[in-house]
Amino acid sequence: MTLEEFVREDMQMLRKLAARGVVERVYLEETADMRLLDLSQRAMRDKLAQARMKGRGGWWNDAECSIDHLRALLREHVEKGDMRDVMNLAAMVYLREVADAQPNLGNEGR
Secondary structure (H helix, E strand, O other): OOHHHHHHHHHHHHHHHHHHOOOOHHHHHHHHHHHHHHHHHHHHHHHHHHHHHOOOOOOOOOOOOOHHHHHHHHHHHHHHOOHHHHHHHHHHHHHHHHHOOOOOHHHOOO
8 A cells, every 4th residue: 555545545534533523523633633744754754765866965954055945946846736845845944944043034023
């Protein structure tokens, strides 16, 4: 079974439980959140491995890749529609912003 097939079956199961009302909502929310983290991590890890095999890397090193370049790639990949790339690029931007003490300018005033 592929990861995508597992995700579809797992989400169907959670939705059925929610529709039947046999499980507390708090439990379903926590379970869904844990699935989100676990399954997203698997998808991200697989996509990063594919990229490394193609020779990509250096997102963590300002000498090789700027935060601005990562942000531009993130915007591009949102349009392309591969959400695994979007998750990875968003995580890269987040970690670089924290590491380089450069908070996202879009959050000012919140």
